[in-house]
Amino acid sequence: MAIRAIRGFKDILPGESEKYRFMEEQARRVFKNFGFAEMRLPILEKTELFARGIGDHTDIVEKEMYTFKDRKGESVTLRPEATAGIMRAVLEHKLYSQGRELKLFTIGPMFRYERPQKGRLRQFTQINSELIGSKSPLADAEIVWQAWEILRRCTSAELRLEINSLGCPECRPLHRKDLDLFLENQAGELCEDCRRRSKTNPLRIFDCKQDRCRSILKFAPVIKHYWCPECSKHLGKVLDHLEIIGIPFVINPFLVRGLDYYVRTTFEIIAQGLGAQNTVAAGGRYDGLSQVLGGPDLPGVGMAVGMERLLILLDERDYSDRVQLFIAALGADAREEALEWLRELRKRNVCVQMSYEDKSLKAQMKQADRLKTPFVLIVGEKELEDEEAILRDMETSQQKAINLDDVIDEVLKELGISGKKESSQA
């Protein structure tokens, strides 16, 4: 084959696109219930936005971004995540105002230049929500709640919510200092990766899978012992809220985030069956981001659901749209009559099809069967003469004659559709 899709980019074909739409619909319903409004943002941003927002020395910025120069020589980047862009837009349009929080969501593709594997693509889709302008622990809880609710509506897979606090600019540096000291002393005992990490991203050390490192790290300083009273209280409240809402959680004192902007609450929702990339949703609080981007002091908390990962977890069932009626018309006259019915029924939002060719009845029945349509309306010369069409129930094989004048009403009745008017949107 001549040209293929780019590595890590995939086509979403019929059969799968319906699943994406299903996930989106569930998310949109949840957002509606929570009073969140949609934002649609550019996919391309100035590179500087992510360099500043996510953090210069993060892996994402250092080696995973699709960055290139545009025709005028400006460095631009395909967004690797949504939060920085949302905050940029909020600041640019001054959507914030004193004492009023912003509740926003967005759904769309993100890009990271990584080696593809199960649950990881170079173009992937995220459902994002951000609650900007509130420091309240209830805001944190609502964001977690949304993620949980969206997942719960989409899958019956086992889910585990892990939560932690990263501390704040008051207490985090104290922990960091002690951790650095500890790692310096233990450097000789740690694996190669961990020695590298202890320089670049010390918190990530706790993710190491080597038994040897793990046993050493048992004695490493843990953030929870460094939380300031405010941070402790904040996390406590978030957990209280989660308990009232009824979302089970486990505290993971080693849970960290790869993006610089996170403070305090951080969480991941982990699922079985995803392979190594088992985080299906994650998020946290990012109170400093606005100021890093040159904005006012705007607290925020947000989350992202990875749709390709959630896709793997979707319950096994048919997500496709069903044809409601197939019209098997035989001969030119009958096909003309059928075309009129198509027009009337489609006006009423009935999903109805007929063959593009004047094929044998057998062939048309076969076509209808493949479409899994519940009813077939049969009309040929005989029927036109008798002024009756035949409506066949494909499941029971029962047929009944319908007067040509009553076809539309009878079909609607059989399909359980009452209204003559177009049904309004759901």
Add this chain to the structure above:
RNA sequence: GUGGGCGUAGCUCAGUUGGUUAGAGCGUCGGGUUGUGGCCCCGGAGGUCGAGGGUUCAAAUCCCUCCGCUCACCCCA
């Protein structure tokens, strides 16, 4: 970026120690008489065996190089 596994029909895969026209199931198309789908039976179409090079009388099969897919490390949604 590093490592493992795998590339044969649209899909899932067989293919024995190299040996003639490369197979199966599913799908697809047609048929099993006149205007009725599913099940069954019969038949057809569909393959540069990932690409290139090498060994050999002979390569899907052995060797080399490259490409792709996939899983894992790393990292993350």
